[in-house]
Amino acid sequence: MIRAKRFEDARAQAGSNSELAWWVFMRISGVALVFLVLGHIYMTFLMASEKDTQVFDVVVNKLSQPVWKLYDLLILALALLHGVNGARYSIEDYIRNKPDRFWVKAVFYSVVALIFVFGALGLFIISPEMLRD
C-alpha cells in the first residue's frame, strides 16, 4: 500500500541554503581559477622552461616575492576548496551507506586540511636566504 505523501510532510523537509551557496561558489571560484591556474601553469612553463636544472632556484625566487606568495596562496585556497567540495559531490553520490559516507568525508577533509596547512607554511617560509650562491 502506498500512502500519498502529504503536503505537510514535504514542507517539513525544507532546510538550509548551503547547497545553493556551494553551487554558486563552484561557479565563481571556477571562473577565477581559469585565470589563476592557467596563469600559474603558463608562468611556471615560461620561467622554468630553459633552465630546468635550476628549478629550485626559480621556484624559490618566484615565491620569495610577496605578490606571488599571495597569488599562490589564493590558488591553493580556492582550488582546494573547490576541489574538496567537488570531491564531496562524488563521495555523496558513490558512497551509499550513511555511516561510511560520514567516515570517508571526515578522513578526507582532515587530510586536505593538513595538506593545506603544510602548503601554506611552505609558501610563507620560503625566503631569498634559501637561495644558494
Place this chain on the structure above:
Amino acid sequence: MYRGREGQWAFVLHRLSGLAILAYLLLHVVSISLILFGEEAYNRLHHLYDLWPFRIGLILVTAGVLYHAFNGLRIAIMDFTGKGVAIQRQLWYGVMAITILGTLATIIVVMPRVVQGV
C-alpha cells in the same frame, strides 16, 4: 554502457578530470612543501618528476585542466545565461577543440624534453 550523448560524456570527463586535478594538486602541494625540509629533499623528489612517466603525466594533467576549465565555463554559461542549454553540444565541441589544441601545444613543448630524456 548507456548510450548517452555529448552531455553524458561531458559530465563523466568533467568529474574524472576534476578528481584527477585534485589528486595532482594535493601531490603538488606536498611536494612543493618539501621545501620546508630543505633543498635536498625537494630536489630528490623533483628529479623524479623529470622521468618520462611524470612528463607524460604532466601532459595528461594539463589536458585535464584545460578540459575542466573550459567545460567549467560551459557549465557556468548554461547555468546562468538560459541560452546555453540550447547550444550545449556546440559549446562542448568548442571545449574539446581547445583541450586538444592546448594539449598538442603542451606536447610540442614537453615532448622534446622527454625524447632527450633529460
Place this chain on the structure above:
Amino acid sequence: MQVTLKIHRFNPEKDQKPYWAEYQVEAEPGDRVLDLLNHVKWYLDPTLTYRRSCAHGVCGSDAMLINGRNRLACKVLIKDLGNKITVEPIRGLKVEKDLLVDMDPFFDAYKAVLPFFINDDPVPAGERLQSVEDRERFDQGTKCILCAACTTSCPIFWVNGRYLGPAAIVQAHRFIFDSRDKGTDQRLKVLNQNTGVWRCRTAYNCTEACPREIPVTQLIEEVKRAVLYQQV
C-alpha cells in the same frame, strides 16, 4: 524482417541471477518494440513480464532500456533500430521481474515536490484568468507522463537514489511557473536541498530520453535559477 531480440531477464522466484534470453521474431519495419515483446509473451514465452497499457506513448508504462537508450517500447519502431534489438529494464530502480521495476521510489520523489496546485485564495465564479503567454510559460512540463525514462537515464540517479531526479523537477517546474499557483516557496525549498536540483550535473541524458520531447535539462536549469533568485 527477421529480428533478434535479446531480453535481460530475471525471475526472483526462480533465478539466482539475471541472464540474457534471445528470441528470433518475424516483424514488420513499422512494428513497435512493444509488439515484439507482446509477440514473445503471447506465443513464445508467456512468463515474460513487463508493464504496458496504452500502446501509443501516452500512459508511461513501458519505459525500457532499448539498444542502450531509455525509450518507451511502444514508441520506438523496429525500422529505427535495425534487426538486433536488446531490451533491459530501466536502471536505478529495483528489478522486480524481467523488465518490470519497483516504481515506488520514483513516485515518492514525485510526491516530495508538492506536485499539486496550491492556491487557497477564494475562487472566482468562473475560471481564473491566465494570459496565453503565462499559460505557455509552463506548457512543456504539463506533457510529462511520469514514465521515468528521464530519471532512470540520469547517471547521478543510477548511483545516488536519494536524488529526486529530473521527473520530479519537471513536475515542480510545471507548478512553479504557473502564474496561478501560490506554492512556489515551499516547493523551491524542497528543491534547494542536497537531494534536489543541486545534484543535477547537466548530463542531458534525461532530455535525450524523454519520449514527450520535454527539454528536461532546460527546465531543471530554470528551476535552479528560480531557487537562486528566490534566495538572493
Place this chain on the structure above:
Amino acid sequence: MHHRYDVLVVGAGGAGLMAALYASKNKNVSVAVLSKLYPTRSHTGAAQGGVGAALGNVSEDHWEWHMFDTVKGGDYLTDQDAAEIFAKDIIEAVYELEHMGLPFSRLPNGKIAQRKFGGHTKEFGKAAVERACYAVDRTGHMILQTLYQQSVKAGVTFFNEYQVLDLIIEDGVCRGVVAYELATGEVHTYHAKAVIIATGGYGRAFKVTSNALSLTGDLMSIYYRKGLPLEDMEFYQFHPTGIAKMGILITEGARGEGGILRNDSGERFMERYAPTIKDLAPRDMVSRAIYMEIREGRGLGKDKDYVNLDLTHLPREIIEGRLPDITDFARTYLGVDPVTAPIPIQPTAHYAMGGIPTSIDGEALLDESGQTVRGLYAAGEVACVSLHGANRLGTNSLGDLIVFGRRAGVAAAKYAAGAEYAPLPVRADAAARAEIERLKSGSGGENAAKIRKELQETMMDNVSVFRTEETMSRQVEILKELKERYTRVSVQDTGMKYNTELMEAMELGYLLDVSEAMTYSALNRKESRGAHAREDYPDRDDEGWLKHTMAFRDLAAPGKVNIRYKPVVLGRFEPKPRVY
C-alpha cells in the same frame, strides 16, 4: 489479507479519481482506491480533444443547446434527466477543474479556450459551436494528472496494481471486493459499505481499437456474471479517425480545427452525407460514411481500405501548436507529417455507450424496474446512466466522468456515512481463488493469446460498424466455441510475483463475456439507431425500439442471455429524425 474501508473506489481513471476525491471530502468516511494500473496510467490520459461545456467563451452558448445536442447525438435514446443534469453541471465542473489547477489552453482574453467538435451546435442544430474546452490536444491527460495531483494533496489511500477479481454481493447488498495484488500474488478481501466501479471500457474486444491493452471490461463482466444486467451493450462507438491499421486515435479536434476527410479522388465526401456540418457530423455517421466510401471502392492504399484526413491546408502553427501530440503520433507511427501530407485513417473501436446501468446518482441497477444494488455505484465508461444513448458525442465522455464520477462519489459517501457494514460471507474470496487455481493448474493447453486474437478479429468482422442478422448469428456461435476453448486455457507462469500472464488470461475471460452481452443485445435490436447500424433493418423504429436493452445472463441456463427493456426517460426534446 483483509481490509476495511467505508468507500472503495475500483479504478483510478477520471471517473474513479473524481469519485474518490469527492467521497473523501466527506470527513465521516474512509476512502481507498484500487487500480490495476498506477493511476496516471489510466486510459483517461489518452483522451485528446476536449471536454464539452457551454461556457460560451468563444461564441454564445447555452446548456439547453448542449443538452439538445447530446440527446440528438444519442439518437434520442439518451435519458433526458441525465442529459439535463449533465449539461448544467458540467459548466461549473469545468470551472472547478480549472480551480484545481488544470492547465486549459487560453483565449487572448485569458479565458478557457474552446473549439468545435462533432455534433455540437448552436440554436438546436443551426451551426457548429465552440464548446470543447481543451488543454492543447491532451485534455484527458491533464484531467487525469490534475485529479491525481489533487488526490495526492488530499492524502487519498491508493492500492496500486491491485486487480479486482470479484464483487461481493449478497441479497442485493454490495459488501466489498476481492482483489489480486500483482506484486505478491496475494488475494485480498476488502470489506466496504459502498463500492464505486469506475473501470472504464472494453475496446480490446476488437482488433482495431483506440483503447489501451488494459481495457478489458473487467468489472462489467463480473457484474454480468452475477446475473445482473448490462444496459445498451449493442451501442459501441467506432471513432472515424483512427490511424489506419493501428487504431491510434486522431482526435476529432483535428476536424474541429478544420481538418477534412477525403476519399481516393480527393473529394470531401462528408458533404454528401451531412451537408450542414459535414466533417463535424457525429461519429457514427462519419464512421458509416467512411465504410461506405471504402465499400464503394473509393478508399486508398493497396487494399483500398482507408481514407485520408487532410490537414495540409491548415497553417503549420495551428497543426503543431494546437495538435502537437497527434502530429507526433503521425510522424512517429506512420512517418507522415500532417503539415505536408494527409493522414491515412480508418474507423477504430473506441467507446462503450452501454455498461452497468445506473441511476443519476450512480447507483447500480439490479433490474429494469429501477431497483438498486445497495452500496454499489458505477461511473464513467463502465457505467450507463444513459447519457450517451445510442451514440456519444465527442467530449461528452470526459464530461460524464467529471459530472457523474462526482455524483457517485458524493452519493456513495453519504450512503456509507449512514450505513452499517453488511457482514461478509464466509470465504468471500473462494470464487476468485478457484478461478486463479483453475487457470494456473489448467492442462488443456489452449493459448489465451490465440483465443483473444480470434475474438478480436471476429468481433471486428461481425459486430462492428455495419451489422446483419447473419454476421451476428455467426458471432454468437463463434463466441460459444471460444468460451468453450477458454475453459481449457492453461497459464504457464505459476509464480506469485507479477504474474501478468495470469491476469491477461483473466482479462480474456472478461472480454469473452462482454462480447457475449454485446452480440446478443445487438442481434436482438431490430432497428438502426446511433452506433447500431443494421443493414437488414436500416431505419430507426421509435415505435418498437425507443427503449433500453437490459441483457441478463441466465444463471440457470448456461449460454442463454435474457433481454429485457427499460423505458427511455424523455422530456424536453421529442424524438425527431436525425439529420445534420
